[in-house]
Amino acid sequence: MYKHLLIATDGSELSTKGLDHGLELAKQLGARVTIVTVTDMWASGALAAAGPATIAEYEESMRDAVKDILAEAERFATQSGVPHETLHIPNRYAADAIVETAQEIGADLIVMASHGRRGFRKMLLGSQTTEVLTTSTVPVLVVR
Template sequence: MYKHILIATDGSELATKGLDQGLKLAKQLGSKVTVITVTDMWASGALAVAGPTSIAEYDAAMHAAVKDILEEAARFASETGVQCETRHIANRYPADAIVEVSQEMDVDLIVMASHGRRGFRKMLLGSQTTEVLTSSTVPVLVVR
């Protein structure tokens, strides 16, 4: 039924529940999984006031957070016994990136949480889930 599942996560507690549900489903179905995390673009106004040091600090912190998120996802997949690939999509709007990656990778199902964090670690928002639901050509499993 679902041979390739795309799971979107931002590392939040809620997104981790989505990851867990997606991995359990993949295990039961014998599906492979691609886990992605998407980091949004800097707002142009923020770039205007941020100096090179601020941008470099932000980038370093973001890369460290992304590394942690994807390593944890890979560890969960390994513990579950699911084949998993991880990807970071940088400087994109999350909904757009999720839908595009699902099409590029020919996935059968997208799994994501109903909303994620805001602020510094903003990667997926509830409105992003709605956008994915309305623009995806494949089924979307939303975990609340």
């Protein structure tokens, strides 16, 4: 069935549920996983006016956060016994990066979490999951 899952995470409690679910599915299927986290570029541009020290501090903070997110994800994957690799995609819009990466690595399933917002809140807040669902040619499993 599925042989290579891409699991997207941002380190939040909700995305950790998606990670756990994806790892359990991969274990049952004997599949391997690529765990992906994406950092957006919009904040870097907003900080440009603040000066080089602030940009450097921001970038260092983002590197530390990504390191922690992927270390925790790797720990979960190792404990579950699932063959895995981790990947950080910097300076990209998350939905685009997830869809493109799934295609590039030959993933046959994307696993990610969603808050399940509806109506006006969804319109205001947007949803990376919705974007992935509407643009991906790879099947997507959404965990709530």
